[in-house]
Amino acid sequence: xxxxxxxxxxxxxxxxxxxxxxxxxxxxxxxxxxxxxxxxxxxxxxxxxxxxxxxxxxxxxxxxxxxxxxxxxxxxxxxxxxxxxxxxxxxxxxxxxxxxxxxxxxxxxxxxxxxxxxxxxxxxxxxxxxxxxxxxxxxxxxxxxxxxxxxxxxxxxxxxxxxxxxxxxxxxxxxxxxxxxxxxxxxxxxxxxxxxxxxxxxxxxxxxxxxxxxxxxxxxxxxxxxxxxxxxxxxxxxxxxxxxxxxxxxxxxxxxxxxxxxxxxxxxxxxxxxxxxxxxxxxxxxxxxxxxxxxxxxxxxxxxxxxxxxxxxxxxxxxxxxxxxxxxxxxxxxxxxxxxxxxxxxxxxxxxxxxxxxxxxxxxxxxxxxxxxxxxxxxxxxxxxxxxxxxxxxxxxxxxxxxxxxxxxxxxxxxxxxxxxxxxxxxxxxxxxxxxxxxxxx
Numbered sequence: 001x002x003x004x005x006x007x008x009x010x011x012x013x014x015x016x017x018x019x020x021x022x023x024x025x026x027x028x029x030x031x032x033x034x035x036x037x038x039x040x041x042x043x044x045x046x047x048x049x050x051x052x053x054x055x056x057x058x059x060x061x062x063x064x065x066x067x068x069x070x071x072x073x074x075x076x077x078x079x080x081x082x083x084x085x086x087x088x089x090x091x092x093x094x095x096x097x098x099x100x101x102x103x104x105x106x107x108x109x110x111x112x113x114x115x116x117x118x119x120x121x122x123x124x125x126x127x128x129x130x131x132x133x134x135x136x137x138x139x140x141x142x143x144x145x146x147x148x149x150x151x152x153x154x155x156x157x158x159x160x161x162x163x164x165x166x167x168x169x170x171x172x173x174x175x176x177x178x179x180x181x182x183x184x185x186x187x188x189x190x191x192x193x194x195x196x197x198x199x200x201x202x203x204x205x206x207x208x209x210x211x212x213x214x215x216x217x218x219x220x221x222x223x224x225x226x227x228x229x230x231x232x233x234x235x236x237x238x239x240x241x242x243x244x245x246x247x248x249x250x251x252x253x254x255x256x257x258x259x260x261x262x263x264x265x266x267x268x269x270x271x272x273x274x275x276x277x278x279x280x281x282x283x284x285x286x287x288x289x290x291x292x293x294x295x296x297x298x299x300x301x302x303x304x305x306x307x308x309x310x311x312x313x314x315x316x317x318x319x320x321x322x323x324x325x326x327x328x329x330x331x332x333x334x335x336x337x338x339x340x341x342x343x344x345x346x347x348x349x350x351x352x353x354x355x356x357x358x359x360x361x362x363x364x365x366x367x368x369x370x371x372x373x374x375x376x377x378x379x380x381x382x383x384x385x386x387x388x389x390x391x392x393x394x395x396x397x398x399x400x401x402x403x404x405x406x407x408x409x410x411x412x413x414x415x416x417x418x419x420x421x422x423x424x425x426x427x428x429x430x431x432x433x434x435x436x437x438x439x440x441x442x
Contacts, residue, residue, distance in 0.1 A: 007033065066096060
């Protein structure tokens, strides 16, 4: 692998020598400059992954250098070096494009730790940018952001069936993006220039369901003060998306079945049969087999809506998408602002199981953006429940004191020549050792 290329700019010779020795010892490729103008000239000639910049330089100070660096090499990750009393200025530098700062004086160990952490962030940023380009080249995913192999295969299949007339049932947990997938299919179909009409079946009262779908004429029922066109008619020649389709009342399934079979319907209160042509895509966050077994879903209705089934994996099974999704939502929420995500924040986001899937993830990013006034996404920018789940997961794998003691005794017995030597190593009597071996069945 290529070495990390680092440029260091500081007008103190001793600092430059110390940093050069530290970075070289850890296999970084380093160039040091006492003159800021010479450093800028070199940056225009060679790409550097990282740049360590002293804040108090003359005649060109660190902020001025940073501004010129970002114009010449915007992908170089910059770190400001500052004395303790100048931290406020260092924070200002971060707002202007620096990733982090380190205060002087620092030890060799402290400097190497931050250099390695920043390089991990730099590599991640480059990977995310590369993945964006790769995905755009691979497939037109619309608003679906993914690098996950299972998701990319799902999109490929969805694109393949987009031009057929077969009905589609999309299964997936809440927040996984079922409507986005339905829109993706519509946009890649021959109906893409025609309407895409969604209806949330769980949100429509049972007594208004028929009117909502098929429309009504004036006076058809109390409150029907004028004619109304239903959703199926609005979707004519396009796509009708039935979200939470298992929530459709059973009596309504019978009436909808006739429409699905013949593409014919009547408005409520009208005796005229109307014929249209629509593509049906349905979605559910439930286990349809349970609804079939319980009788909530008619068999014939289910077979009509599920000509082809697609299943969207939950976010916890596509965690390789999290860095890409994070970058996507940051761009979407604050397109004019550059945010910096600390590596420890990304680790927390990746370790969390996301029961609310991508919808929950987007809300967490919105919250983090609102709380990150310094444009740095820190662990403290995340909701408390994410930390609580992590702590529970951590505690669940911590062995008990008895388990640790048993394991320790077993390890000592392996290396000791006899019980007397084992007891001596453990610092207990042979009688106590005998009792503990009985207790732990060793």
